[in-house]
Structure formats: structure tokens, C-alpha cells
Amino acid sequence: MISVRNLSKHYDETIAVNDITFEVKQGEILGFLGPNGAGKTTTMKILTCFMPPTAGSVTVDGMDVMDHSLAVRRKIGYLPEQNPLYHDMIVLDYLRFVAELRGIPADQQNARIKRMVEVTGLKAVLGKPIGELSKGYRQRVGLAQAMVHNPEILILDEPTSGLDPNQIVEIRHLIQELGKEKTVILSTHILSEVQATCNRAIIINQGKVVADGSLHDLQAAFHGQEKITLEVKAPKNGCLEKLRALPGAQQVRELTSSNDLRRFQIEVEKGHDLREGVFDLSVREGWKLLELTRQSTSLEDVFRQLTKG
Amino acid sequence: MRNILSIYKKELRSYFNSAVAYIVITVFLLIAGWFFSSQFFLMGQATVRTVFAIIPWIFIVFVPAITMRTIAEEKKTGTIELLVTMPTRDLDIVLGKFLAALTLLGIAIAFTLAYALTAGMLGNLDTGATFAGYVGLILLGAAFLAIGLFASSMTENQIVALIIGVVIIFALFILDWVTIFLPGPLASIFEFLSLNYHFNSIARGVIDSRDVIYYLSMTGFALALSVRALESRKW
Incomplete structure (x- = not known):
């Protein structure tokens, strides 16, 4: 559906996007992740035909965003970063204006x-000027605007920024619903x-794609970082050594210890x-096992590993 | 065409929903009316020539004030990004905004017909010259608007847009004043490029196709530059 090939974008001296390539299939909900300034917004601006790439190409349904700009734009609904809106316009007038365009x-x-008003829950504010709306409502206006023409492709730049937790859950739910088709x-x-x-x-980090895959794949790819946290009631001496002796334990750290309560983290x-080994050990040694949790690599770990430094 | 109309309607609504339209029309009529009434009875002639002489000067400041926010504000608030990623051509956006501003200016000019009617009731108004004067005003106003729109498309600061607009229009307007300092061929070029020179010849009551073409091409040129400035994100 969308195919990005060797895309680069330079602003004067800075390189915002550096030779990225990826494909997006129909019906996918693709999360574009990266630290601030990684090139996410720039890539989206190119996808939506706002500005041309310095090098490389983007095609949507086989049509190049530069050569068939109007046709591509018809297929896309776009919510830009910061959600710009005409503050002096009434919500209904604005939606009608966008629908016409x-x-x-x-x-x-x-x-x-x-x-759209039903889907985004805008009914209560239809007659109000956009400038008087709360941030959450403005975001909904932005989403309604992006979807009013029932586009095949939705490009949303930070759709939940500035929303409260309830609204975030709502908007995510909405996006998932939309993602079905x-x-x-x-x-x-x-x-x-x-x-x-x-x-x-x-x-993406510093303009380059550093990982691409399903969430499951990404986490699996960076597996091996599994950690166990345990809390035991045990005498002071010998715990660390005995834990280190367990087969498969790479690194054991004592996190806290107070009186006879100790927390350990094992990589x-x-x-x-x-x-199982930890449990058997505790039984053998007569420790009282109070907590035992396994943490598989979170996306957060993957992200930090890929984008730091 | 449909896109031009959508943008036109939206722009016009925003002029009249905000105070812009009312302020522009009121202040314009106050100034023009003062010049008309203070001269009219002194001269003892049924003519609106004095109004036509002063309105271009009012326009030099007023027209860029009308157009200053058109594109600059969209750039500042970021709405331009939405507008240009809609399936509309940049030319449609510029034309829609231009026509809406022209409508507002047209309404302001139409109100001055009151002066012409007053003069007509009190004496023998030269209808031909008056008609020509109005045609001249619309043509001149259109050229000013297009230049003002171009100024607005170059910056995201409305005040800067206003100043650039006034400066360009003023410079083009008084171009025929400097002709006495210039050698013959250059002088006639400057004279031909002057916004004022062509208006004067129309206001005399002669609608010459050269003057009409001059204003239309000036307008077209400035609008084309605005489109180019809007496209500058692509450079």
C-alpha cells in the first residue's frame, strides 16, 4: 500500500531522515517510534505530500507522492503534529469546510x-468556536477532520499528545476500531x-530505521535480557553466592537489604x-520466598537499547 | 473551481465573523467621507474626483491590512500544512483568498457610491468619468490585494506582512514621481510600471485597454509570486 524507498531529507546542514526504507501493508496499524527529533514528523510530512524528499521515493498504491500528489492526497487523512486548527471557526463550519475541500x-x-461527530463524540460542542474547546475536544476535531472523507490511509502525528488518560484510552480505542479497515x-x-x-x-533514531517488525518479533529479537526479581527472608550470609551458583544465572545483584529482607535481581x-531453581534453592536453604517475578524484555528496553547514545 | 469556492466562502466568513471586515469598511468610509465632504462644498462642483484622488492613498495602507493575515497566519498556526495536504492546488488556495479579499474591498468601494449619488443629486455628475473611476479603483485594488497577498505569503508574521506590503505598493505607486530624474527611455519604463500613472489615466475617464492589461498582469504576476512563495516549502 505504502512503499518508502531510500528516503532522505536534508534541511540545510542537518539530515532529518537518512535513507530509510519500509513498506506498509493494507490494514496495518504501524507505530512510528523514536525519540524527539528522530525524523518521524519529517517522514510523515513527506508521506502526506507536504514537502518533497531530498532523495528517494514514496509511493502510495503505486503512485509517487511527487508525480501524483493530488491523487495521493485524496487517499490520505492527516492529523499533523500540534493539531493546527482555525480557532475562530465553529466546529461544524470547520468540518463542512474540510468535507468540501x-x-x-x-x-x-x-x-x-x-x-464523524458520532464517532468522535463532538455533538456537545458542534456550535462552539474551536478556540474555546479544551485540548481533548480539539484533538477530536483534528481526528474528525482527518477521517471525514473516509480515507484509506490515516497518518496521525502524535494523536494522543496532551490528552488526559481517559481521553487517551478513548482515542486509542478509536484508532484500533479504524485500523480494522x-x-x-x-x-x-x-x-x-x-x-x-x-x-x-x-x-527510528537519528533519521535511520533501527528496528522494524511486529511487537512480538521486536521483543523476541532482543530477548536474552530476561530478568528475575526476588525478595526473600534469609540470613545475611551466603545468599548472593548461592544464587550465583544457579545454572543460567548470569549476573546477580542485591537491590536492597534490610534486617533479614533482601531483594535480588538476576539476569x-x-x-x-x-x-524453579530459585524456588528449590529457597526450600533447601529454608529461605522464605516472598516475591518472585520474571520480567521479559519490554518494548521500553528495546527502545532504550536502540536509541540511546 | 469547487475548491476555490470553498476557500472563498471560508475566508469571507472569517472576515465578517471577526471584526476585520467592519473595522476596515468603517474606517475606510470615515476617511474617504471626510475627504469627500471637506472638499466637495469648497469646490462647488458635482464631482467625485477628489475621492478618487485620495482613495488610492488610503488603499496603500488599508489593502495590506486586509491581506496581511491571509497566508501569514496560516503559516504561523500551522493550518497551512492541513490546507496544502488537502487535494487542492496551491493556486486554488491563493485564488480563493484573493477573491474573498477582493469581495471585501468591493463592498467597501460600493459604499462610496453614496458620495457619487450625493454629488449626482446636487449637480450634474459626469457619470462616464465616475464609472471609469470605479473601474479604475477595482483594478487598482485588485493589484494592491495581490501584492498584499504576496507579502503575506512570504512571512509568518502579520506585522511584517503588512510592512512589506505597504513598502512594495508604495514603491510601485510613486514610481512615476522619480521620472524627472531619469533619462528618457528609463523614465517611460518607470512611468509604465507605476501603479499611480495608470490609475490617473483611467480616473480621467478614459478606460484604455493598456491600463486594464497593466493592472490585470500586475495582479496575475503578484498572485503567481504568491503561489511560488507558498510552494517554497518544496524547494
Whole structure:
């Protein structure tokens, strides 16, 4: 559906996007992850035909964004970063304006707008000027605007920024609903957002793609970083050594210890499950095991590993 | 065409929903009316020539004030990004905004018909010259608007847009004043490029196709530059 090849974008001296390549299939919800300034917004601006790439190409349904700009733009709904809106316009007037520009036939405009108002829950504020709305409502206006023409592709630049936790859950739910029939690319630097909504993630850092795959694959690829945290009631001496002696334990750290309560963190070698061993050891030594948790590599760990430094 | 109309309607609504339209029309009529009434009875002639002489000067400041926010504000708030990623051509955006501003200016000019009617009631108004004067005003106003729009498309600061607009228009307007310092061929070029020179000849009551073509091409040129400035994100 969308194919990005060797895309680069330079602003004067700085290189915002450096030779990235990826494909997006129909019906995918792609999370575009990266630290601030990684090139997410720049890539989206090129996808939406706002500006041309310095090198490389982007095609949507086989049409180049430069050569068939108008045709590509018709397929896309776009929520830019910062969600720019005309603050002096009434919500309904604004949606009608966008519907007209999007080329929705006059007899279908009202039905489409009505549908969007239902989906985004804008009914209560339809007659208000956008400038008077809360940030959450403005974001919904932005989303309604992006979807009013029922586009095949939705490009959302940080769709939940500035929303309160309830609104975030709502918007994510909305995006998931939409993702059933549409292709969605959303950018964010909030990892839980990707985990909650996307079925695939691309991590970019300093203008380069550093990871691309389903969430499961990404986590699996960086496996081996599994950790076990345990808390035991045990005498002071010998704990550390005995834990280190367990097969599969790579590194054991004592996190806290107070009186006879101790917390340890064990990094586990790939392919081992240490929990049973820890339990047996505790039984043998007469320790009282109070807590035992396994943490597999989170997306957060993957992200930090790929984008730090 | 449909896109031009959508943008036109939106722009016009924003002029009249905000105070812009009312302020522009009121202040314009106050100034023009003062010049008309203070001269009219002194001269004892049924003519609106004095109004036509002063309106271009009012326009030099007023027209860039109308157009200053058109594109600059969209750049500042970022709405331009939405607008240009809609399936609209940049030319449609510029034309829609231009036509809306022209409509506002047209309404302001139409109100001055009151002066012409007053003069017509009190004496024998030269209808031909008055008609020509109005045609001249619309043509001149259109050229000013296009230049103002271009100024607005170059910056995201409205005040800067206003200043650039006033400076360009003023410079083009008084171009025929410097002709006495210039050698013959250069002088006639400067004279021909002057916004004022062509208006004077129309206001005399002669609608010459050269003057009409001059204003239309000036307008077209400035609008084309605005489109180019809007496209500058692609450079």
C-alpha cells in the first residue's frame, strides 16, 4: 500500500531522515517510534505530500507522492503534529469546510459529518468556536477532520499528545476500531501507545530505521535480557553466592537489604527459566520466598537499547 | 473551481465573523467621507474626483491590512500544512483568498457610491468619468490585494506582512514621481510600471485597454509570486 524507498531529507546542514526504507501493508496499524527529533514528523510530512524528499521515493498504491500528489492526497487523512486548527471557526463550519475541500459530494457531506461527530463524540460542542474547546475536544476535531472523507490511509502525528488518560484510552480505542479497515500510521514517543494500539512498530533514531517488525518479533529479537526479581527472608550470609551458583544465572545483584529482607535481581541466560531453581534453592536453604517475578524484555528496553547514545 | 469556492466562502466568513471586515469598511468610509465632504462644498462642483484622488492613498495602507493575515497566519498556526495536504492546488488556495479579499474591498468601494449619488443629486455628475473611476479603483485594488497577498505569503508574521506590503505598493505607486530624474527611455519604463500613472489615466475617464492589461498582469504576476512563495516549502 505504502512503499518508502531510500528516503532522505536534508534541511540545510542537518539530515532529518537518512535513507530509510519500509513498506506498509493494507490494514496495518504501524507505530512510528523514536525519540524527539528522530525524523518521524519529517517522514510523515513527506508521506502526506507536504514537502518533497531530498532523495528517494514514496509511493502510495503505486503512485509517487511527487508525480501524483493530488491523487495521493485524496487517499490520505492527516492529523499533523500540534493539531493546527482555525480557532475562530465553529466546529461544524470547520468540518463542512474540510468535507468540501476533501471533495465529498454535497449530498453526502451531512451524513459523513454526522458519522464523524458520532464517532468522535463532538455533538456537545458542534456550535462552539474551536478556540474555546479544551485540548481533548480539539484533538477530536483534528481526528474528525482527518477521517471525514473516509480515507484509506490515516497518518496521525502524535494523536494522543496532551490528552488526559481517559481521553487517551478513548482515542486509542478509536484508532484500533479504524485500523480494522484502514491503514494507519501513527507516530509517538510513548511506548505504551504502540503496545496498546499497533500491530507493528518501526523504531527510528537519528533519521535511520533501527528496528522494524511486529511487537512480538521486536521483543523476541532482543530477548536474552530476561530478568528475575526476588525478595526473600534469609540470613545475611551466603545468599548472593548461592544464587550465583544457579545454572543460567548470569549476573546477580542485591537491590536492597534490610534486617533479614533482601531483594535480588538476576539476569538470566537465554533459554533458561530460573524460577524453579530459585524456588528449590529457597526450600533447601529454608529461605522464605516472598516475591518472585520474571520480567521479559519490554518494548521500553528495546527502545532504550536502540536509541540511546 | 469547487475548491476555490470553498476557500472563498471560508475566508469571507472569517472576515465578517471577526471584526476585520467592519473595522476596515468603517474606517475606510470615515476617511474617504471626510475627504469627500471637506472638499466637495469648497469646490462647488458635482464631482467625485477628489475621492478618487485620495482613495488610492488610503488603499496603500488599508489593502495590506486586509491581506496581511491571509497566508501569514496560516503559516504561523500551522493550518497551512492541513490546507496544502488537502487535494487542492496551491493556486486554488491563493485564488480563493484573493477573491474573498477582493469581495471585501468591493463592498467597501460600493459604499462610496453614496458620495457619487450625493454629488449626482446636487449637480450634474459626469457619470462616464465616475464609472471609469470605479473601474479604475477595482483594478487598482485588485493589484494592491495581490501584492498584499504576496507579502503575506512570504512571512509568518502579520506585522511584517503588512510592512512589506505597504513598502512594495508604495514603491510601485510613486514610481512615476522619480521620472524627472531619469533619462528618457528609463523614465517611460518607470512611468509604465507605476501603479499611480495608470490609475490617473483611467480616473480621467478614459478606460484604455493598456491600463486594464497593466493592472490585470500586475495582479496575475503578484498572485503567481504568491503561489511560488507558498510552494517554497518544496524547494
